[in-house]
Amino acid sequence: MKRVSLTFRLSMMFVCAVVAVLVVAGFTFDAFSRQHFKALDRQAMTEKLESIRQIMDGEAGSVDSSEVVLQLQALLGAHQELSASIVTKGGRTIFATANGATQPTAAVHEAGEGLLEWTAGGHTYRGMKAQVHLVNEAEPLTAWLSMDITSHMHFVKTLRWWLVIGLAISALVSAALGWLVARSGLKPVAQVTQVAASMSAGSLKERIPMDSVPRELESLVSSFNAMLARLEESFVRLSNFSADIAHELRTPISNLRTHTEVILSQKRAPDTYEENLYSNLEDLNRLSSIIDGMLFLAKSDNGLVLPAKEKIELRSVVEKLFEYYQLLAEDTGVKLQVSGHGAVYGDGTMLDRMISNLLSNALRYTPPDCTISVKIESLGRMIIVSVTNLGEEIAAEHLPRLFDRFYRADPARRDGATNNAGLGLAIVKSLVDAHDGTVGCVSRDGHTTFVIRLPAWPAD
Structure with a gap:
């Protein structure tokens, strides 16, 4: 299955967001339009019913029935879309406009605040009714007002169709704009891809400029x-x-x-x-x-060096190595001394090789009649082993690479001695890493110190 590009995904997300906003706006506009027409119809019919009550109750200044009819005709006759009728409780019509009020027969539903809606003869109506009293008459009458809102509903439907068409056009335009925007915005990603694709052993110096990156x-x-x-x-x-x-x-x-x-x-x-x-x-x-x-x-x-986990007393390891290197040290007049105690959680053979390599390296570069000191101290949950010797200082630029394989700080010692292949310190670092420790070197004031930090044996 072909994977969809990021540009297409962003374009579709942009289109979906635009369509969602337009749909919500369209539904909101449609609801407000229908509510606006309904509010206008309700207000018009409410005002007419109130005027009808005033005329029939005599509040308008007429008490004669013929004058009441004339006033009603003058009030309601000028509105062609509005029809009205007043009927008695028995169903006899007292007054009706020329078009006659259309009363609901079926499918009537409340539209809120006494407003009714129904359909008849292919037309849609909205109406209201109210109880009124004719002057000098005790029997209540029912006044019906109805309004043909077919044209209103037709306008709303037409508006909906235009909204749908506008939505479709907007979606297409948004898709095109989204694709252009996404393609333009993803140019830095394309640049990264281009640089990555052109990478080779001879072009590793290339970098992506940060000036134009978003x-x-x-x-x-x-x-x-x-x-x-x-x-x-x-x-x-x-x-x-x-x-x-x-x-x-x-x-x-x-x-x-x-x-x-x-x-x-x-x-x-x-x-x-x-x-x-x-x-x-x-x-x-x-x-x-x-x-x-x-x-x-x-x-x-490759993670194949797995040290044993046992308690190792470092002072005993150092003293055993001193016995091995004692004759070599005496030949050059170098003294060996150890101070401190500390137990670590590790492999005895690996620890022996680790410290042996540091002692061998120190003996190689320590001047005659000087001292090599090994200091063991506890610091929190770590044991610090320091191997210090006098001699020529190591330049600061060489310190970060001392533990690289075959690296020698002095080019004159490139060929080195027979047994000096330049791997001793690299092996020390590998052994320290296998024990979850760290190793470093400090060289100043005529002293060079290799410092190893190893996890201490848990206290009882």
Whole structure:
């Protein structure tokens, strides 16, 4: 089934709104018209009945029957659309106009305030009756007034037809205007669609200008531009990441190939082959480290790194790692110290790797005869682990990207050491994210501090 366009929907909504307003206005106008004619008829017949009472009761100054008839004839004879008759209780007519009052015989209904409506002989009538008294007569009489309103009803029907025709024409015009208005108003949406359709790896820098965007679409366009900015940033990082992977893998593979080609160029002693195999083993270990790190990060990106949930005392983890790194630290005169206590809710193996990577990174850049301190403290429901070392400060522009894969703040260290593939801090961030924590870095006044915040073990 073909989906209806937004322009068509808005046009139809506009048409429906216009038609609804016109229908309500038409019904209101029709009701007011009919009510207006009815009020005029009621007022005219009420005034005539009151005049009839005054004439027959002698209030008009006549007491003679013949004079009463003449006065009634003068009062009612000039109105051709109005007919009147006065009858006795027995049905005898005392007075009647030339056209004679048409009295209802069937299908009579009340029209309000004593007004009656009925049809007879293809005509529609509206009438009123009242009890009157003839001067010097005790017997009450009935005065009938009727008015032929066929022309009025014909006018109302004609008016209704014109309203229907006007409604149909207005609906068509409204549909055309609604389509034009909707099409013009949705131009920014079409522009968004055009930009989205033209998106490619080489055009991620394009943005939709905000100058001509209506206020209602500012949020949509701003969100779309922000999405393009994120995509551009992610694509740049992915491109750099691919280049970094190629660079990191090229060096050990090139070394392996060169060593192998040289050693195979001629016959050599067994000791030479053994030395070459040891050299190749170092490069293979580096390749294995890079591949293991990449596999771990790939699992982390896909939510496959699920830490165990158990109580881990962080001080014991740090002290165990100090024993492992003690010999390396003594070779450079670096001291290791830990302070504080704190238990977290996490995976012991992952926490061990997380802090180990930070200690390894700190040992790599700490000058001789300095101290690496690890501080553990509790802050509300979080445990703060800080790893601080002295050394060269990291420039502020590098801090946001320290945890990117293969990123190094110092381009001179691009090739790095054999076991330094530039994945350590990226793995730290993945491990911290898996534990619902955060990690950051502060570097100033000759001190560089990596700060990890992890959920604390619930208090007993």
